[in-house]
Amino acid sequence: MAWSTGPDRSAAATLDTDTGTWVAARVGGALEAVFETVAATRADTAALLARVTADGRRPTSADLAALRPGLHLRLTRQELVSGVGFVAAPGLLADVPAWLEWWQSGADGVVRPLLLDLDPGQSAYSDYTHWDWFALPRDTGRRAVAGPYVDYLCSDEYSLTLSAPVRMDGRFAGVAAADVYLRHFEAAALPLLRRLPRPAYLVNARGRVAASTDPARLAGSLVKGPDFGRLLAEAVPAGHDGLRLVPCHGVPLVLVQDAEGDGG
Template sequence: MGWSPGRAVSAAATLDTDVATWVASQVGGALESVFDAVAATRADTADLLARVSARGRRPVSADLAALRPGLHRRLTGQELVSGAGFVAAPGLLADVPAWLEWWQQDGDGDLRPLLLDLDPGHSAYSDYTHWDWFTLPRDTGHRAVAGPYVDYLCSDEYSLTLSAPVTTAGRFAGVAAADVYLRHFEAVVLPLLRRLPRPAHLVNARGRVAASADPAHLAGSLTKGPRFGDLLTGSASADHPGLRLVPCHGVPLVLVLRED
């Protein structure tokens, strides 16, 4: 059987697809370890809320202190995690209108709580329910990647937040979440993106660029066009003119490559 240009193009396309699929799986694996930490916080919180409910009362902020040993283990045991915790839905707790049981690891490796003024009378951060890391899990029932954004709430660092909904008795109770500094995420994924034969970037369900090796799409910018959220839930096709879209194997990010 002789060689033909058509076969060469087909072989190259297959190779490109294989490499893109491999890169997407590696990105997915890197973030899956962070989502494992989120899932552990979610399970601990759901179990805690169920125990409190079984005592015939509503939870209070002091109850959430029981989450701290697990949060501390995740912060010291997961390389990418810079902050972790549970963010309560408004009205969940009997003693306060809002609460973040949130812990961070500083540059020296010390663990410290996030202490926020959540008084709506004089705090710009009292209503956290409009942030993507809260609204996406609440509205979809699925885990989410939010950002990158400057995290004025916690660290003033450019960050991603990975989150998942927590429910109790079938009702939304808040989100379990973990922060990842963008510089740490980029250190893992940019070498992968640069192995691809075409300019590539990663986007979340909102179309926000999470990391990029494509000068036309900078981290933090919005990508218009495809409905990435629908693609991630399987309700939309990956076909889009001029682009190759590859979901990242279970995590809510899409690898986007520009086609020639």
């Protein structure tokens, strides 16, 4: 493992006061507002599932309609969010094998449901369990940022999806999630990255670039390097091959910048 958080304490102390740390905090704040939307959806869903199981039955897709008032409200209140909802784990619901209780806001501002054919015999999108926005929360038990990727399922837009696991009776029941169009995220993140003296970029736990001012690291590309997931879990700045790595204050993105690029 080539990166470390321990040996160079002075470098870590410098990171705590430099412009990079400030940028990471501001990016974290912007995404934290979206994660608040995810957390509210998660709480509503967990409470709904608990009520249903208290009645001694399995939930159905019709039960999830009770989430809609809250989903609609969050779409109108959070400007970065283009879609929000709950995605059920296969086998959770009694009446269908898979389900997305998902709502999105169009360019006209009208909130509409996402209507998908999830029949395994008919739809290429019936198995969503391998996608990062579902798999990462399921496998790690933590919230995640997936993408950027072209969201063929919901919008055909280049997007980020922020998600968190929902549990029922101690087991994984699905994910609460929110979509953010990449163009909207870049509009918030790029002015911050441009405050840095040298090109920099943001990566998720998989090493996928979410926003960049480095022409060699385009949004959507994959970066090889340290274990970004481990760095995010440890939540402290680190160094790797001449780069500074700064977790974005509680959200699963890392700011990567040249270690020589700190101009204050």
